[in-house]
Amino acid sequence: MNLQRVLAIASKEWREIVRDRLFFTLAFVVPALLMLLFGYGLSLDVENIPFAVVDHDRSAASRDYAYRFIDSRYFQFRGYAGDERDAAQLIGSGAVRVVLVIPPQFGKTLAQGRPAAIQTLVDGSFPSRAMTTKGYVAAINAAFSLAAVAQAVSHASGLSQQEALAQLTPIALESRYLYNQSVSSIWSLAPKLIMVILMLSPPFLTALGVVREKENGSIFNIYASNVSRGEFLVGKLAPYVAISSVNILLLWLLAVLLYQVPFKGSLLFFLPATLVYVLCTTGIGLLVSVLVRTQVAAMIVTMVVTMIPAVLYSGLIIPIVSLGSGAHVVAQLMPAMYYTDIVVGCFLKGVGLMSLWRPLAVLAVYACLLFAAGYQLFSKRPNI
């Protein structure tokens, strides 16, 4: 390995990247932009659900029931609707996503100690959101029912309402969420976005950078000289790894400063581990670039082989354990899942090498395999 040749290639590559406005944008602006777009756009929290009420009863009890929802931070009251037909229209137009229909005689039935039914219409077009919504409705409804029973018990037994309530719920559930106390989705999302973006950006840059030379013929300068394969690959990829290293810091700062995600682990572990991940994804770009010949093909192939694993098989949206058995196996074969463990561990759990050495080792082996394959398949004397 001759250092002068490596440096010649690396500095040429660096100049081209910096002077080509499109490439420069792709290298330094796009990753940060993705972090902002995904961070604000992909929030999985369900709050402020717009809803309406059809009140056929118009009694104190029915108003009391509706106020439980109106007061909740999870729901946003959009007014009373005249009848079910109006309500259906409101849901259809997207103005509200939930409608509560309170039947006539609701207050009277309750007062008589008989069970009453409330109809809930939920917009089911987005299943996971509908399920969450249904959960909120059920919880508020249960709280209302319990309060009603407690009132009846206190009335009959002479106990205070507080005591009656305590009698009725002998076991109180005390939940404490570890690692993400407020269960804020951005806390879990931002670290995973670092995983997704570092899965997309380095392979894109690498594949385009190498294939660009193939497409316009400047690769022949390399083929026709004594530069060895190793010298070329190191010199060519070094600038891209350097750019990605800058991006690691940039994304980390965005997560910590902008999204206020606590970073509980050690940067001394996180940064080298992330570098291993970047080498791994750069290796994916390298492998794509030796297999295709045009920049368009490079883009499409990179998109397919990085985007899908990064989104579906990484634990970004669906936890790995919830995947089907086939998908579970696929996820084990992709590097994204392992880095998700590392990045979430570093940010939220504050664990380090001791508990994360296994995924790190997998990534390291992955990177070595990809580079070995890229090196082996790259030929200075191809047959086309």
Added chain:
Amino acid sequence: MSDTIIKASGFGKQYGAQVAVQGLDLDVRRGELYGLIGPDGAGKSSLMKAVAGVLSFEHGQLEVFGQLLDSERHAEAIKGRIGLMPQGLGQNLYGDLSIEENVDFFARLRLVPRAEAAARKEQLLAITRLAAFRHRPMKQLSGGMKQKLGLVCTLIHAPQLIILDEPTTGVDPVSRRDFWAILARLIAEQGLTALVSTAYMDEASRFTRMSLLHQGRKLAEGNPAQILQQAPGWIVQCRVEPQLTAMQRLAVCWPQCEAMGPEIRLFVPEADQPAARQQVVDVLQGLECQQLDVLDAELEDVFVAMLGGKQNAATVPVDLLAHTRSELAGRELAIEAKGLGKRFGDFVAVGDVSFQVRQGEIFGLLGANGAGKTTAIKMLTGILPPSSGSGRVAGADMQQAGALIKSRIGYMSQAFSLYLDLSVVENIRLYAGIYGLDRKARDVRLQWILDMAGLHGHENALAAALPMGLRQRLALGCALVHQPRVLFLDEPTSGVDPLGRRAFWDILFRLSRQDGVALLVTTHYMSEAEHCDHLALMFAGRVVADASPQQMKQQVLTEAGQLYRVYADHAAALVSPLQAAGFANVLPYGSALHVLTPDVERLQQVLRTLGVERPPQPRPIAMEDVFVQRVSQLEAQSQGGGQP
């Protein structure tokens, strides 16, 4: 050390099922400027890449510097001693890097010691006259400058063998001559061996030896004289009235017959000069023969003659009935440009362009890269509004009736605007649809195009699968689907083999003469410029000459004198002493020199003092000589006397 640098035996290269090169033998010796000549797809690039050790191959053996190239590891052994410049105008250079950075990169890549690299860089930049532009980014250079920079980068590590793949394709004749002069000088001074390919047949005489390639096989090999001997014959150039009748008679006897403006040029395969002349005179009996010259055959004629034996389909049968419309030719104006100008900000792309083209006339627009030809065509076709001046095209005012013009003209570009995934018939139907032809008219035109282009039997073939020549004729057919009265052709023949080019010009000639269509053509092949009735030469956005080819030649002959070819052992070394002796127009031409001078006796004297005894041979001047002489003169003027 052996004198053989490259030795190939039974070399063959295949891409999947497609055979690129087959059974090729090659032997290139030290110090040679060896040429590979052939059209696109002849297998030149494959061979050159294999020689450079950057392409593996399936059949035969290849030795370079005595090293057998049979593996990537063995190929590495020669790479320090070779320089490769791949195909494509400056494609292997880095657009965002300056001239100097490009050269430095190649020097560092090749591990040239710093002091040595700096010295050689200065020397090469001086020879190529690029030193003044050293900080300019490569992407802002003209085509000719890119090629010269490519050459500098290829030579920076002082290789012993350089491999240049079509270094002159897409470069105008002046830059091309410049490039060859520089290359000849470097080869002579540095003892290089060079393997160079070209698609321009007229460049063949610059090589010490060469191979003619066609469809992956070698047609002929040797020095220019040896190749000319392989198809002995003479070129007869005559001016006969009526031209069409003469053409029809001559083409029956000699298929290699073409119209060049008012003249007819044909190849007579007959070793004896008087006999060749007599045969032509006999055939033309009864017609008014105004002029008849018998000239040496050029390499391109020989190439076509050699292919002619193998491939008969090239010439289209000549119809016997002359169209009555041809009598109208020369009356109505088809294109009229009056002081057309186009500015882009401060930059004047086209200054003041005026010319006229009549119905039935073939008009050639010539000029170096960046002279403003494309901008002029874009204004005339209504794509670009002019900043000043006016013009009429096909009877419509170009200032007001851009859309009307577009419906009355046809346009065929260099890129052959065909849909490669559609079949021949589908392409034609598509264009018929675009121009709004009804079903009946469409079917009539479809038949006409298939007849005209000789595409019967290929109706359902995909455009991508057609050979270049046929594809080009299909593109012409598509441009003619709506029967335009005016046709614009922008470098219509680049990359097409000589046979295909001749067949194409045959069609153009009949379109103009029989159907009275006005044709405006741009080309970099100067041999094609001779086909035009009328030429306009553009330089720096202006028309600087506007005349027929014959008039242009005559003008140069009157101003600069007769053209002589000087044969000498080391012709390239004579350039500077001759220029010092006052001969302004001296250009290396293969192993010889071309000199334009009114005083042949003084030339002979000077040559004798330089030790050259063989007298200079007078030659008929070609359009390329005219173009180069004119443009060099203008360049000298604009550099010397303050161009505004």
